[in-house]
Amino acid sequence: MKKITMLFLVAMLSVSMVFAQGNKESADSGVVELNFIETLPSPSRTALIQSMIDEFEAQNPDIKINLISPPYEQAENKMTMMLNAGEKLDIVESRDATIMQLLNNGHVISLEGYLADWEHSDDFMDISWRAARTVGDEAYILPMIYFAKGLFVRTDILEEKGIEIPTTIEELYDAAVALTDGETHFGYAIRGKNKAWKVSSDLISLANVPNISMDNFYLTEDGTFSYATEEGKAGLQRYVDLYKNAVPADGINWGFNEQLNAFVSGVSAFLIQDPDSIPVLDQQLSRDKYTVVPVPVGEDTGVVYQDFAFQGLSITSSCEHPDEAWRFISFMVSPENNARFCREYGAIPVFNSVFTDDEYFSSDLFKAWNTMFNNPDVYKFVNYPITSEKFAAWEPYNQQYMQQLLMGNITIDETIAKWQEYWGY
Amino acid sequence: MKERKGFDIYLLYLIPVFLLITAVVYYPVLKGLVFAFQDYNLFNTTNITFNGFDNFRHIIEDIAFPFGQILCNTFVWVFASLILQFVFGFILAMLLKKPFPGRGIYTSFVFYTWAVSGFAIGLIWAWIFNGQFGLMNDILMRLHLIDKPIGFLSDPKYAMKSVIMANVWYGIPYFGIMLLAALQSVPEELYEAAKVDGANAFTRLFSVTIPYIRPTIISTTLLRMMWIMNFPEIIYGMTSGGPANSTNILSSYMLNKIYIEFDYGQGAAIGVMIMTLLFTFAVIYIGITSRKED
Numbered sequence: 001m002k003k004i005t006m007l008f009l010v011a012m013l014s015v016s017m018v019f020a021q022g023n024k025e026s027a028d029s030g031v032v033e034l035n036f037i038e039t040l041p042s043p044s045r046t047a048l049i050q051s052m053i054d055e056f057e058a059q060n061p062d063i064k065i066n067l068i069s070p071p072y073e074q075a076e077n078k079m080t081m082m083l084n085a086g087e088k089l090d091i092v093e094s095r096d097a098t099i100m101q102l103l104n105n106g107h108v109i110s111l112e113g114y115l116a117d118w119e120h121s122d123d124f125m126d127i128s129w130r131a132a133r134t135v136g137d138e139a140y141i142l143p144m145i146y147f148a149k150g151l152f153v154r155t156d157i158l159e160e161k162g163i164e165i166p167t168t169i170e171e172l173y174d175a176a177v178a179l180t181d182g183e184t185h186f187g188y189a190i191r192g193k194n195k196a197w198k199v200s201s202d203l204i205s206l207a208n209v210p211n212i213s214m215d216n217f218y219l220t221e222d223g224t225f226s227y228a229t230e231e232g233k234a235g236l237q238r239y240v241d242l243y244k245n246a247v248p249a250d251g252i253n254w255g256f257n258e259q260l261n262a263f264v265s266g267v268s269a270f271l272i273q274d275p276d277s278i279p280v281l282d283q284q285l286s287r288d289k290y291t292v293v294p295v296p297v298g299e300d301t302g303v304v305y306q307d308f309a310f311q312g313l314s315i316t317s318s319c320e321h322p323d324e325a326w327r328f329i330s331f332m333v334s335p336e337n338n339a340r341f342c343r344e345y346g347a348i349p350v351f352n353s354v355f356t357d358d359e360y361f362s363s364d365l366f367k368a369w370n371t372m373f374n375n376p377d378v379y380k381f382v383n384y385p386i387t388s389e390k391f392a393a394w395e396p397y398n399q400q401y402m403q404q405l406l407m408g409n410i411t412i413d414e415t416i417a418k419w420q421e422y423w424g425y
Numbered sequence: 426m427k428e429r430k431g432f433d434i435y436l437l438y439l440i441p442v443f444l445l446i447t448a449v450v451y452y453p454v455l456k457g458l459v460f461a462f463q464d465y466n467l468f469n470t471t472n473i474t475f476n477g478f479d480n481f482r483h484i485i486e487d488i489a490f491p492f493g494q495i496l497c498n499t500f501v502w503v504f505a506s507l508i509l510q511f512v513f514g515f516i517l518a519m520l521l522k523k524p525f526p527g528r529g530i531y532t533s534f535v536f537y538t539w540a541v542s543g544f545a546i547g548l549i550w551a552w553i554f555n556g557q558f559g560l561m562n563d564i565l566m567r568l569h570l571i572d573k574p575i576g577f578l579s580d581p582k583y584a585m586k587s588v589i590m591a592n593v594w595y596g597i598p599y600f601g602i603m604l605l606a607a608l609q610s611v612p613e614e615l616y617e618a619a620k621v622d623g624a625n626a627f628t629r630l631f632s633v634t635i636p637y638i639r640p641t642i643i644s645t646t647l648l649r650m651m652w653i654m655n656f657p658e659i660i661y662g663m664t665s666g667g668p669a670n671s672t673n674i675l676s677s678y679m680l681n682k683i684y685i686e687f688d689y690g691q692g693a694a695i696g697v698m699i700m701t702l703l704f705t706f707a708v709i710y711i712g713i714t715s716r717k718e719d
Binding site for chain 2: 267
């Protein structure tokens with residue numbers, strides 16, 4: 001028995017030595033290994049990224065990419081922990097909400113030099129430059145996907161009731177109320193919890209405020225808290241009315257799933273959502289039953305404000321081979337790969353050419369986003385104050401008072417005062 | 426002298442285990458304690474300083490999330506869940522004690538819920554209690570008990586009751602399993618003797634069964650109390666602590682602090698509060714229950 005054990009151990013030892021040798025050889029032969037962490041993983045997304053990595057490695061035999069995919073809930077914390085602990089990470093997935101944190105802690109490098117020489121830089125939409133240069137007017141992120149809201153409309157229901165597709169917030173309100181019978185049919189699929197402000201409550205409430213700052217959704221250009229303006233108050237009141245008159249009471253607890261369910265089942269005919277709802281809706285509703293149009297604008301201002309979410313790739317400051325890392329990230333975000341990735345992930349691509357050349361993105365539904373991204377005077381993509389230290393805790397704070405307000409426990413003025421006090425504007 | 430030397434060697438053998446436990450249990454606990462007194466926010470990790478009791482003060486004084494309400498919610502959540510789980514679990518164990526055809530299969534079906542993850546249960550019950558197309562509303566409407574759907578999770582009147590109901594459903598099998606095992610160890614002779622003495626079923630339950638399985642009852646309820654207090658998954662899946670704080674308990678509040686606000690300092694401070702509360706409970710509970718035993 002002892003003999004067998006010994007033999008087994010010797011065998012193990014020799015196998016491990018062979019592998020150790022193998023690693024050394026690959027290092028000697030000049031293959032650069034890069035560690036890449038994804039922070040928004042899902043099984044299908046990870047598989048897609050892995051297949052793109054395989055293609056890249058086939059074209060670039062001198063670079064090997066090690067993909068790290070932690071479980072979704074922990075992914076961003078894991079990235080931060082690894083960077084803080086000085087573990088080897090070369091490429092990280094960064095996004096609007098994390099890029100500031102990464103830069104503050106000195107974890108990412110500027111990409112300006114690379115972008116200046118890149119053949120596809122000219123094809124960038126305006127918004128892509130804005131996303132890249134989110135902090136410090138310098139590009140620390142190569143944007144990959146966008147999310148922005150569109151108005152999803154149940155065309156079959158509207159046709160049946162003889163109601164036109166709304167183009168202003170006021171028309172949306174009137175149409176939603178007209179569709180509501182208080183029992184089985186309601187107008188609007190509201191978002192009640194989990195970032196309701198980011199999904200639609202700010203968009204609907206603040207569209208009539210004339211001069212919101214592009215840098216901060218919550219400030220006007222003359223420095224007033226957006227909700228504290230006359231138009232902001234009236235807008236919030238209309239949002240409360242919309243909840244009371246065109247949404248089931250249960251809506252206060254609706255997250256993404258409940259919203260989509262209300263839209264698919266025909267309980268609610270209007271929905272404000274991101275493009276990633278399209279693959280889900282296509283499975284359950286045919287396209288002759290619904291469409292997407294640009295979000296409605298404020299009647300008085302003729303504009304509408306919303307933020308846009310983006311995610312991209314960044315190179316870490318500890319990366320020893322930034323040129324190779326750039327080769328990889330610029331491969332991942334080439335127009336063809338970008339269209340493919342966005343199609344499978346349900347996001348909006350970053351290049352102008354994709355909207356005309358790609359069969360999928362030139363279709364009717366995506367015209368809504370195409371229009372919005374090409375009309376910056378009407379569709380204003382403003383930033384949330386993501387660089388403020390108060391931003392992270394805003395979500396629970398906003399939800400707390402918004403739910404109180406919708407339930408009628410506090411008044412509009414009290415709510416606005418609480419929010420203003422929170423931001424200190 | 427020789428014996429003494431042997432003892433030293435045993436101590437030496439214990440070192441690896443001691444190191445392991447220190448690394449995986451005591452170090453994280455200590456680290457958590459340290460976080461609680463630091464300004465530790467993932468937003469800026471280059472500037473971490475000690476801030477005394479600021480984290481605790483902030484949590485207790487935060488008017489947006491009234492601490493009294495959260496504490497009160499925690500007590501209701503823990504004790505209502507615990508008592509109902511125990512009572513139904515006990516009934517379940519009593520029913521399963523008597524042999525009947527197919528008992529083995531039936532038992533494994535009944536205990537199945539214990540194997541489902543808390544988040545999954547939260548999602549399932551969120552649909553059951555959905556205020557528009559939920560199963561619960563459908564049943565109540567078909568029975569003509571209500572005219573229009575109730576927003577179980579959107580109305581603070583019902584929200585806490587609804588999440589507790591889901592938790593009770595989940596926890597019954599635990600008591601079922603533990604109490605069934607204990608019940609099966611009660612010697613039949615005791616019941617026979619009690620019968621001879623003229624005890625009815627009620628007296629037999631309170632004078633024979635419960636005193637005999639008392640140690641199991643004490644340890645299971647104590648353990649379960651700790652678990653329920655540290656079990657925010659169902660609440661997270663169903664209401665995320667809402668509407669307007671009405672189902673927020675200490676552990677769901679802690680999760681919010683860490684996963685949404687990235688504030689590890691305040692999160693750890695809530696963790697310390699939970700630990701202190703549980704420790705106090707445990708001491709009082711054991712004190713009361715062991716005194717009665719004399």
